[in-house]
Amino acid sequence: MAGRAGSFVEFALPAPLDGGKHRSVTPQLNDLFKFLRFPSISTSSSHAPDVRACATWLVERLEDMGLLVRLHETPKHPIVIAKNAHKPGRRHVMIYGHYDVQPVDPLELWESPPFEPEIRDGKIWARGATDNKGQMFAHALGVDAMLAENPDLPVNLTFLFEGEEEIGSPNLAQFLVHNCDELKPDVIAISDTGMVAPGVPTLGYGLRGITCCEAILRGPSGDLHSGLFGGSVANPASAIGRLVASLHKIDGTVAISGFYDDVRPLEQWERTMWSHVPGVSDMDYLTVTKSPGLYGEPGYSTMERVSSRPTAEVNGIGGGYQGEGSKTVLPSEAFAKLSFRLVPDQDPKRIMELVAHHLEWNCPPGVRIEIIPGHDGKPYITDPNSTYGLAAQEALRAAFDAEPVLIREGGSIPIVQTFRDVLGADTLLLGLGLSDAQIHAPNENFPVENFEAGIRLNQALLKELAK
Numbered sequence: 001m002a003g004r005a006g007s008f009v010e011f012a013l014p015a016p017l018d019g020g021k022h023r024s025v026t027p028q029l030n031d032l033f034k035f036l037r038f039p040s041i042s043t044s045s046s047h048a049p050d051v052r053a054c055a056t057w058l059v060e061r062l063e064d065m066g067l068l069v070r071l072h073e074t075p076k077h078p079i080v081i082a083k084n085a086h087k088p089g090r091r092h093v094m095i096y097g098h099y100d101v102q103p104v105d106p107l108e109l110w111e112s113p114p115f116e117p118e119i120r121d122g123k124i125w126a127r128g129a130t131d132n133k134g135q136m137f138a139h140a141l142g143v144d145a146m147l148a149e150n151p152d153l154p155v156n157l158t159f160l161f162e163g164e165e166e167i168g169s170p171n172l173a174q175f176l177v178h179n180c181d182e183l184k185p186d187v188i189a190i191s192d193t194g195m196v197a198p199g200v201p202t203l204g205y206g207l208r209g210i211t212c213c214e215a216i217l218r219g220p221s222g223d224l225h226s227g228l229f230g231g232s233v234a235n236p237a238s239a240i241g242r243l244v245a246s247l248h249k250i251d252g253t254v255a256i257s258g259f260y261d262d263v264r265p266l267e268q269w270e271r272t273m274w275s276h277v278p279g280v281s282d283m284d285y286l287t288v289t290k291s292p293g294l295y296g297e298p299g300y301s302t303m304e305r306v307s308s309r310p311t312a313e314v315n316g317i318g319g320g321y322q323g324e325g326s327k328t329v330l331p332s333e334a335f336a337k338l339s340f341r342l343v344p345d346q347d348p349k350r351i352m353e354l355v356a357h358h359l360e361w362n363c364p365p366g367v368r369i370e371i372i373p374g375h376d377g378k379p380y381i382t383d384p385n386s387t388y389g390l391a392a393q394e395a396l397r398a399a400f401d402a403e404p405v406l407i408r409e410g411g412s413i414p415i416v417q418t419f420r421d422v423l424g425a426d427t428l429l430l431g432l433g434l435s436d437a438q439i440h441a442p443n444e445n446f447p448v449e450n451f452e453a454g455i456r457l458n459q460a461l462l463k464e465l466a467k
């Protein structure tokens with residue numbers, strides 16, 4: 001550890017902004033670097049002053065652009081709202097992003113300090129470079145460039161930047177409810193997702209939902225000696241294994257009765273399009289995951305399974321002795337942490353009822369089961385060929401000079417559904433991140449060319465949405 005810490009100190013010495021390598025730092029990159037230097041880690045109370053300092057810097061920077069900016073307090077980290085002067089008769093476009101970041105440990109695995117951004121190999125290396133500071137700030141700088149040319153924008157614009165995305169946006173929904181009339185946009189754009197491959201502009205029009213729970217099986221009141229009691233009572237660790245195994249059929253489909261009832265079938269154009277999307281072939285998934293093989297529901301490609309089919313996953317399982325060597329114990333309890341990725345039109349609450357019924361019905365004899373529900377979020381889908389969807393496609397085409405692909409994301413962004421429920425507006429997902437961006441991990445990075453494309457994308461998007 002000491003040796004590693006030593007090498008970290010060496011990296012922390014002052015260096016040229018671009019690390020002296022590969023390219024010069026433009027004023028726009030320099031601006032982004034200032035933003036990236038704030039350790040705005042929302043989950044850590046010791047970083048609360050840094051989160052606030054980051055929000056304050058953002059407010060000042062957006063005011064410099066000529067926007068009307070307000071910092072809204074929440075019980076935790078502030079929300080920043082910035083607008084141009086709204087005029088009647090124009091489209092109202094909201095752009096959402098988040099200025100908070102994930103923690104950085106294990107720190108010793110970073111090749112350069114996470115809050116000292118530098119450029120190597122054409123990429124910006126820093127915590128938040130892709131998720132989400134680099135992507136959201138590209139939008140801010142797009143607006144900055146437009147306002148420098150013309151003090152009026154073609155649309156009524158609202159930036160909504162929050163500081164709690166990485167902790168589940170606990171205060172955003174209430175903020176939206178309280179400020180609904182003022183905020184209500186025609187359409188929302190978010191750049192906080194991915195591109196399927198470098199240089200391939202990607203419009204996301206769907207997200208999977210989620211529901212989670214923990215199942216705890218309890219047997220004897222305390223751990224027992226397996227010699228004195230083995231064979232006398234049920235073993236909760238064996239029982240949890242059988243219970244978890246009951247979730248799937250041998251072929252990989254989910255065995256919970258009614259689980260697939262409300263799944264919206266894939267449309268033929270989606271299957272045709274996705275069969276041509278680069279970066280999502282079976283070989284790509286093997287390369288990215290380095291797994292010895294692919295596995296999942298039969299009848300669907302890997303891309304189709306990830307983006308448009310529901311799953312049941314075991315996120316953690318445990319019980320009994322976990323230490324070195326063996327210990328002849330019959331554990332008193334065992335647990336499994338489960339999550340279910342959901343697709344349109346599955347309802348998370350209904351699915352959790354089906355899950356609970358399945359777990360209780362299949363619970364082996366001799367143990368008691370407790371099911372603790374976790375968080376959930378609805379799946380989301382919008383029409384990529386709506387007026388707004390077509391405008392987004394045109395903007396992506398202009399920014400990247402390439403034909404965009406349309407995908408559904410496998411992940412979940414619950415606020416997108418909240419925006420629809422509270423503000424009544426759909427969201428366009430204009431992701432700029434790449435699969436090797438290392439978000440939430442050491443050595444997070446963002447290609448400079450994607451940052452610059454993001455600035456162009458913002459300008460093209462506002463022009464297209466004004467039409």
Ligand SMILES: [Zn+2]
Nearest residue numbers: 131166439440
């Ligand atoms: Zn994140």
